[in-house]
Amino acid sequence: xxxxxxxxxxxxxxxxxxxxxxxxxxxxxxxxxxxxxxxxxxxxxxxxxxxxxxxxxxxxxxxxxxxxxxxxxxxxxxxxxxxxxxxxxxxxxxxxxxxxxxxxxxxxxxxxxxxxxxxxxxxxxxxxxxxxxxxxxxxxxxxxxxxxxxxxxxxxxxxxxxxxxxxxxxxxxxxxxxxxxxxxxxxxxxxxxxxxxxxxxxxxxxxxxxxxxxxxxxxxxxxxxxxxxxxxxxxxxxxxxxxxxxxxxx
Numbered sequence: 001x002x003x004x005x006x007x008x009x010x011x012x013x014x015x016x017x018x019x020x021x022x023x024x025x026x027x028x029x030x031x032x033x034x035x036x037x038x039x040x041x042x043x044x045x046x047x048x049x050x051x052x053x054x055x056x057x058x059x060x061x062x063x064x065x066x067x068x069x070x071x072x073x074x075x076x077x078x079x080x081x082x083x084x085x086x087x088x089x090x091x092x093x094x095x096x097x098x099x100x101x102x103x104x105x106x107x108x109x110x111x112x113x114x115x116x117x118x119x120x121x122x123x124x125x126x127x128x129x130x131x132x133x134x135x136x137x138x139x140x141x142x143x144x145x146x147x148x149x150x151x152x153x154x155x156x157x158x159x160x161x162x163x164x165x166x167x168x169x170x171x172x173x174x175x176x177x178x179x180x181x182x183x184x185x186x187x188x189x190x191x192x193x194x195x196x197x198x199x200x201x202x203x204x205x206x207x208x209x210x211x212x213x214x215x216x217x218x219x220x221x222x223x224x225x226x227x228x229x230x231x232x233x234x235x236x237x238x239x240x241x242x243x244x245x246x247x248x249x250x
Contacts, residue, residue: 032104074180
């Protein structure tokens with residue numbers, strides 16, 4: 001049976017999606033008394049399963065962590081990382097990672113970088129091959145990010161707040177987490193996704209306006225920031241947009 005002609009002027013599905021997108025709020029402290037239904041894990045990972053990926057390789061694995069002892073051990077690694085960053089004087093407004101242990105929903109995202117073989121590479125050791133392999137790694141990371149974002153939106157659609165813990169590339173992080181979760185050496189832990197009811201009401205963080213990010217046919221030169229402007233933003237604005245209500249950024 002032929003599919004009925006779609007009404008592309010009907011905004012119903014778009015508006016429903018945007019309601020979820022706008023209500024996907026980050027929280028870093030959850031209600032630890034909430035018991036996550038196991039089917040919600042399945043529903044969230046099912047959404048991730050349908051994400052797009054380069055060469056349709058689907059280079060992702062999701063480990064649902066329901067054991068509180070495992071959550072506590074992973075949290076302890078990040079607490080140590082928090083202290084390490086402070087000692088290194090990075091001046092980065094690091095979140096309080098203790099909230100990880102309170103998350104009713106906890107999913108570790110892993111991938112296998114050997115999947116870059118599925119993407120365009122030469123495999124001849126040349127400089128050109130190096131360029132293509134670097135691009136292949138970007139394809140892999142973008143693919144995993146797409147799946148993780150799909151999972152986040154599914155969690156938000158279920159009414160949960162989320163926390164996307166990223167940039168877990170350090171060798172020490174891999175050594176700390178892979179044995180805990182039985183992850184093979186060939187794989188890498190990339191992200192952690194936490195979700196559940198918040199411990200306190202969350203807030204909407206600041207977002208750039210559509211006019212600030214949209215360009216038509218050519219890049220709008222007024223959007224370009226110099227190195228000095230970016231440095232100034234990092235030193236004067238970053239901490240505001242990371243941890244303040246959108247209404248109280250200025």
